[in-house]
Amino acid sequence: MSNASQANESAASKDSPHIEVKNLVRAFDDRRVLDGISFKVKRGETLVILGGSGCGKSTLLRHIIGSLKPDSGEIWLMGKEITKMGDDEFSEVRKKFGMLFQGSALLNSITVGENVSLPLQEHTTLSPDIVEIMVKMKTSMVGLSGFENLMPSQISGGMKKRVALARAIAMDPEMLFCDEPTAGLDPVMTAVVDVLINDLCKKLGMTAVVVTHDMASVYRIADHIVMLHKGKVIFEGTSDQIKASKDPIVVQFINGEADGPISFKQTGDDYLKTLLGE
Amino acid sequence: MLGDYMILLGKALRCCLVGPFRRKGPKLVHVIQQMDAIGVQSLGIVCLVVFFVGLVIAMQTANELLKMGTEMYVGRVVGLTMLRELGPLIATIVLGGRCGAAIAAEIGTMKVNEEVEALQIMGIDPVRFLVAPRVLAFTVMAPVLAVIADYVGILGGFILGICSLHLSGWQFITIMMSGLVVKDFVSGIIKSVVFGLLVGSIACYFGYQTEGGAEAVGRSTTMSVVTSIVMIIVADAVMTGIFVYIV
Numbered sequence: 023m024s025n026a027s028q029a030n031e032s033a034a035s036k037d038s039p040h041i042e043v044k045n046l047v048r049a050f051d052d053r054r055v056l057d058g059i060s061f062k063v064k065r066g067e068t069l070v071i072l073g074g075s076g077c078g079k080s081t082l083l084r085h086i087i088g089s090l091k092p093d094s095g096e097i098w099l100m101g102k103e104i105t106k107m108g109d110d111e112f113s114e115v116r117k118k119f120g121m122l123f124q125g126s127a128l129l130n131s132i133t134v135g136e137n138v139s140l141p142l143q144e145h146t147t148l149s150p151d152i153v154e155i156m157v158k159m160k161t162s163m164v165g166l167s168g169f170e171n172l173m174p175s176q177i178s179g180g181m182k183k184r185v186a187l188a189r190a191i192a193m194d195p196e197m198l199f200c201d202e203p204t205a206g207l208d209p210v211m212t213a214v215v216d217v218l219i220n221d222l223c224k225k226l227g228m229t230a231v232v233v234t235h236d237m238a239s240v241y242r243i244a245d246h247i248v249m250l251h252k253g254k255v256i257f258e259g260t261s262d263q264i265k266a267s268k269d270p271i272v273v274q275f276i277n278g279e280a281d282g283p284i285s286f287k288q289t290g291d292d293y294l295k296t297l298l299g300e
Numbered sequence: 301m302l303g304d305y306m307i308l309l310g311k312a313l314r315c316c317l318v319g320p321f322r323r324k325g326p327k328l329v330h331v332i333q334q335m336d337a338i339g340v341q342s343l344g345i346v347c348l349v350v351f352f353v354g355l356v357i358a359m360q361t362a363n364e365l366l367k368m369g370t371e372m373y374v375g376r377v378v379g380l381t382m383l384r385e386l387g388p389l390i391a392t393i394v395l396g397g398r399c400g401a402a403i404a405a406e407i408g409t410m411k412v413n414e415e416v417e418a419l420q421i422m423g424i425d426p427v428r429f430l431v432a433p434r435v436l437a438f439t440v441m442a443p444v445l446a447v448i449a450d451y452v453g454i455l456g457g458f459i460l461g462i463c464s465l466h467l468s469g470w471q472f473i474t475i476m477m478s479g480l481v482v483k484d485f486v487s488g489i490i491k492s493v494v495f496g497l498l499v500g501s502i503a504c505y506f507g508y509q510t511e512g513g514a515e516a517v518g519r520s521t522t523m524s525v526v527t528s529i530v531m532i533i534v535a536d537a538v539m540t541g542i543f544v545y546i547v
Contacts (some may be wrong), residue, residue: 087421116423129410129416141422144429189422 038101040065040197040229046085046095054153056092057253063246068223068230070240072248072257074275074284080201082250086231087114087121087199100196104123117145118234120228124205126182128174129270135161135170141192152264160188163225164218169255180211184218191222198223200232204239216242237276240264249275251284308508309501315425315432317351324425328417331431338434338500339441343448345398346391350382350449353390354456357381359490362465375476378457381485382542387450388492392499393441396528400503403434404524407507409518417510431508435450435500442496443489450488464471487543499528 024222039062046059055078063069071079084090086097087250091234097104099115107115139157142148143159148156161167164184174182183203190198203219204212216239223230232243241261247263249272257264257272266277274282358378365371407430410416419426447473454476463465505525510516 089420113423121417121421123413123414127414128416129418130413131406138425141495144422144424155320284424 030198030264037217039068039098041062041099041231042096042098043082043086044096046082046092046097048081048085048090048092054198054253056085056138057257059095059253061248061258063227063229063231063256064221066227067179067245068232068243069246069248070117070221070244071231071248071250072240072275074214074235077250078253079235080248083199083201083231084235087119117141117193118195119199120160120193120195121300122183122190122198122200123205124202126174126179126186126254128182128185130174132164132173133170134172134174134177137174137185138170138188140189146191150274156192160192161185163191163222164188165214173196179216180207180289183207183211183215187215187218187222188194191226194226200228200230200234202234203232204234209238212236212239213242219243237278302516304509305501305505307426307507309435311427312431312435312504314532315428316436319432321430324428326428326432326436329431331436334448335441337402338395338437338453339444342398342441342444342445344393345372346445347452349394349454350387350390352381352438352454353386354453355380355460356388356456357453358457358460359464361376362460366465372467372471372475373479374452374461374465375457375467375472376479379454379476379480380484382450382453382457383488384444384479385488386539387453388446388488389444389532390453391449392446392492392532393529395438395496396447396499396503396532397525399438399499400499400528401521401525404507404510405505405517405521407431407504408510408520411508412513412517417461426508432499432502432539434504435497438496438500438503439493440496442499443492445486450485483543483547487539487547491536492497494539495532498531498535502528502531 041063042061044060046056047054048056055152059082061069071082073079081090085092086099088107091111092105093107100118102115104112104115128134129140132140132282135157137153138160139153142156146153158167164187166181166184166188169181169185173202177185187203189276198219200219204215207215215222219230220243222228230243232239234240244268245255246262247259247261247264248255251271257267257269259267264272267273267276273279274284316324358374361377362374365377366375366492407416410430416426416430419429458469458472461472462469503524506520506527510520
């Protein structure tokens with residue numbers, strides 16, 4: 023292959039979306055939780071998936087990370103369609119992304135340092151000395167130097183999130199997925215985690231997809247926003263565009279108003295019908 | 301349910317038997333940690349239980365044998381019972397209650413806390429990381445504990461024979477050995493291997509199937525212990541039939 027064609031291919035791969043979701047549909051029983059979702063995320067961009075509780079945002083994230091399979095539609099990660107991949111092929115893709123879970127999901131039976139080193143020990147042949155240096159590097163990046171020998175039960179919720187972040191970036195992934203990374207944290211710790219996600223994405227050149235419903239976090243970290251409501255994308259744009267939106271659902275949500283088109287008043291029977299898709 | 305169990309068992313066995321040749325086997329350090337937790341740390345309770353079981357069998361049989369003046373055969377009864385049946389059976393039932401429950405609760409809690417999903421997302425196979433080391437450790441440590449249980453149970457009977465029946469140590473051992481054949485010992489070992497595999501895989505299966513919250517973890521733990529004990533007894537009946545009537 024000539025240098026010119028290599029350069030063209032490289033330029034094309036830079037311009038092509040790092041993550042692309044095409045017309046994704048997923049139903050549980052008769053209820054469509056994801057109803058024709060489509061969006062693109064450029065390399066190095068931070069996408070925030072926004073929406074109220076039960077709108078399908080965590081389900082969408084679980085499809086993107088391969089935990090769930092869609093009924094129809096395509097998901098492209100790093101130029102590869104993942105919905106039809108076998109386990110072995112997808113396990114290679116998995117090594118290129120990190121995931122920060124809502125509840126941190128640290129292994130409670132091992133130390134903070136062992137949690138961070140786990141992906142390195144499982145996927146690389148690095149010597150224990152190098153792994154130790156890398157663990158110290160990653161824990162210092164999240165401001166937790168010296169905490170390596172503590173057990174997860176001995177640290178606070180905010181620290182657990184930061185350890186989970188250090189574990190997610192242990193393999194220097196190309197993509198970072200976060201499921202409600204600031205849920206349950208105080209405002210200061212929320213800002214700390216947001217700043218960390220921003221800084222790490224810039225330093226490591228990661229593409230990030232963050233699921234949240236915390237508007238302060240959205241304005242701090244989002245390059246691009248997708249808002250879901252009843253399984254559909256009802257808004258796509260930037261922070262400034264969402265602030266200027268006239269859509270009553272978007273306005274009610276971003277202003278946190280109790281009255282509006284998003285109704286939280288429903289009877290037990292209505293809720294049951296919604297759950298059963300009637 | 302049975303299908304899911306067989307799939308998990310198949311994956312664990314493939315990981316233990318074929319995995320090491322493809323660099324996909326359980327890590328030795330994880331297996332050793334589990335062997336310590338399952339085998340070494342259960343040694344005390346297993347010995348305590350089988351010692352008293354041996355003592356009770358000796359007391360019960362001695363009472364009847366005394367009526368016929370054949371109390372010197374108490375060693376043979378205790379030896380046969382411990383080697384063929386009660387050594388492997390009691391050791392693995394204690395393992396199921398102590399370690400099987402702990403493993404079902406541990407894996408169940410990990411499942412509820414998204415730790416198992418986190419492993420999958422990190423590209424780490426939970427069967428290789430969690431299930432295979434535990435199943436392997438159970439299968440290896442159950443026969444080891446069964447052999448120790450055999451000796452400790454016989455010791456219980458021996459002490460009764462010496463102290464209560466006034467037999468000499470030599471007499472007890474000679475009469476016991478005259479009634480034993482290699483098959484008695486080997487059949488007990490084979491049984492304990494199967495029991496260990498059953499207890500380990502059933503505990504991991506119920507832990508792995510846990511969905512929900514704390515209540516689900518409790519349910520999995522109970523189901524693990526109950527199913528293990530029932531399956532051990534059923535497997536024991538089947539294997540005893542094979543050893544007595546076929547082999």
